[in-house]
Amino acid sequence: MADKSHPINIEVGDGAAIPVKKDKGLVNAWSISFFGAIGCIIYLCLVDPDMYWEVLKFLPDGILVTFQVTIASIFLSLIIGLFTGLGRISDNKIINTVASTYVEIVRGIPLLVQLFYIYYALGRFEFLQISELPSAIIAMGICYGAYMGEVFRAGIASIDKGQGEAARSLGFNKTQTMFMVILPQSWKTILPPVGNEFIALLKDSSLVSILAVADILRRGREFASVTFSYFEAYTMVALVYLVITLILSKAVSKMEERLNYYEGY
Amino acid sequence: MKATDAIIQIKDVYKYFGNLCALDDINLDISPGEKVVVIGPSGSGKSTMLRSINRLEEIDKGHIIIDGKDINDRDNDINAIRQELGMVFQSFNLFPHKTVLGNLMMAPMKLKKLSKNEAEKIAMELLHKVGISDKAHVYPKMLSGGQQQRVAIARALAMNPKIMLFDEPTSALDPEMIGEVLDVMVNLAKEGMTMVCVTHEMGFAREVADKVIFMDKGKIIETGTPEHFFSAPEHDRTKLFLSQIL
Numbered sequence: 001m002a003d004k005s006h007p008i009n010i011e012v013g014d015g016a017a018i019p020v021k022k023d024k025g026l027v028n029a030w031s032i033s034f035f036g037a038i039g040c041i042i043y044l045c046l047v048d049p050d051m052y053w054e055v056l057k058f059l060p061d062g063i064l065v066t067f068q069v070t071i072a073s074i075f076l077s078l079i080i081g082l083f084t085g086l087g088r089i090s091d092n093k094i095i096n097t098v099a100s101t102y103v104e105i106v107r108g109i110p111l112l113v114q115l116f117y118i119y120y121a122l123g124r125f126e127f128l129q130i131s132e133l134p135s136a137i138i139a140m141g142i143c144y145g146a147y148m149g150e151v152f153r154a155g156i157a158s159i160d161k162g163q164g165e166a167a168r169s170l171g172f173n174k175t176q177t178m179f180m181v182i183l184p185q186s187w188k189t190i191l192p193p194v195g196n197e198f199i200a201l202l203k204d205s206s207l208v209s210i211l212a213v214a215d216i217l218r219r220g221r222e223f224a225s226v227t228f229s230y231f232e233a234y235t236m237v238a239l240v241y242l243v244i245t246l247i248l249s250k251a252v253s254k255m256e257e258r259l260n261y262y263e264g265y
Numbered sequence: 266m267k268a269t270d271a272i273i274q275i276k277d278v279y280k281y282f283g284n285l286c287a288l289d290d291i292n293l294d295i296s297p298g299e300k301v302v303v304i305g306p307s308g309s310g311k312s313t314m315l316r317s318i319n320r321l322e323e324i325d326k327g328h329i330i331i332d333g334k335d336i337n338d339r340d341n342d343i344n345a346i347r348q349e350l351g352m353v354f355q356s357f358n359l360f361p362h363k364t365v366l367g368n369l370m371m372a373p374m375k376l377k378k379l380s381k382n383e384a385e386k387i388a389m390e391l392l393h394k395v396g397i398s399d400k401a402h403v404y405p406k407m408l409s410g411g412q413q414q415r416v417a418i419a420r421a422l423a424m425n426p427k428i429m430l431f432d433e434p435t436s437a438l439d440p441e442m443i444g445e446v447l448d449v450m451v452n453l454a455k456e457g458m459t460m461v462c463v464t465h466e467m468g469f470a471r472e473v474a475d476k477v478i479f480m481d482k483g484k485i486i487e488t489g490t491p492e493h494f495f496s497a498p499e500h501d502r503t504k505l506f507l508s509q510i511l
Binding site for chain 2: 160162163165166167168169170171172173176180181184185
């Protein structure tokens with residue numbers, strides 16, 4: 001544990017490629033994808049406004065829902081993840097085992113199956129019937145909570161043991177030490193992977209369209225099923241997702257840069 | 266001296282790391298105001314003993330009694346006992362997310378429920394005492410090692426402890442910064458603080474110690490005044506060790 005050579009960056013999840021610093025200049029993968037996607041959207045809307053412009057106008061409600069689901073799920077997963085992470089490093093054998101088992105189980109079941117399970121399977125019991133949107137948020141929160149647990153665990157483990165000892169020697173108890181000394185320092189390590197998880201979660205949120213939650217994908221599908229223009233609808237859906245995730249990945253990379261600059265702290 | 270006078274009593278203490286006996290039947294009484302310097306080769310158990318005094322290490326057998334309270338007795342609140350024990354580490358362990366002032370004010374405000382003004386007043390007095398009041402608002406990373414260690418001493422003092430424990434406080438410092446830290450410790454000793462220091466600074470031991478303890482392989486080999494140690498150490502191991510570091 002006293003090993004100080006641990007890496008600062010935690011590689012977790014499968015978020016969009018976060019631009020790294022050496023990708024400088026205008027011609028890099030991010031710029032090509034981003035401006036390419038924007039260009040495509042504009043070009044298609046100009047060439048065939050009756051189709052593509054109509055799809056594009058139909059999607060914003062879905063974008064809103066996608067963000068709703070994503071943000072609510074990420075909050076839920078952060079709360080679950082914090083407790084899971086704390087459980088995973090707990091000296092208490094029972095708490096530790098419960099947290100570890102939760103991570104094992106959740107990571108072993110596909111998210112789509114979890115969605116079905118919470119909405120359809122548990123929905124068989126009257127007292128567990130929840131409507132589509134909360135079901136989706138709960139399922140995604142539970143699933144990503146397991147991943148967040150690992151992020152928190154790694155973030156906490158990255159803090160030098162001496163910090164905890166200094167706090168304890170002043171008279172802080174375990175909980176105070178964790179929340180006043182350890183966690184405030186581990187944000188630096190925790191935030192970038194949380195950003196990645198956010199992007200991954202946003203993409204995975206398209207799965208909730210299966211529960212008839214009217215997210216981006218669902219809206220595209222509705223448009224297609226009425227107009228039979230599957231190609232146009234799904235092209236636009238794909239481009240809109242791409243633009244959103246690219247903006248977010250840029251934001252995460254900016255945040256990482258700032259955290260690295262933040263040496264005074 | 267009667268044992269009941271002692272503010273720290275270490276009685277028949279054993280500590281094992283696996284098969285290694287890190288503390289082997291340690292017995293030691295320290296009276297209020299006494300300055301004890303612990304020396305010994307690395308791996309001799311001196312840091313382990315010091316860390317056991319505020320239960321950063323759990324002992325396997327025996328008793329450690331601080332101010333009448335057995336620290337391993339679950340009925341006693343270890344967090345309250347630790348407030349009586351200031352600890353200074355080799356690697357400073359300042360909180361990097363807090364300013365110097367924040368490091369000093371945190372424990373008094375959260376644990377002693379002092380108001381911000383009271384805590385700040387005490388903190389500034391202490392920073393003045395350790396000669397670093399001009400750095401109150403910077404972050405620890407901006408300070409030199411010697412300055413950081415002086416802040417760490419002030420942080421421990423902010424809780425107004427009865428006893429100060431020093432775990433090789435100058436070992437991580439560049440040579441030119443050792444003096445400034447030792448000066449602070451000497452002044453503290455002169456004020457009558459009870460101190461237990463694990464250190465190799467023999468000049469410091471000579472100047473302030475009432476008692477020097479030599480440890481080797483988990484045992485206390487020899488105890489005496491600094492004069493005794495520097496003029497006529499009894500044991501061969503003590504002689505060998507002193508000849509190596511002096």
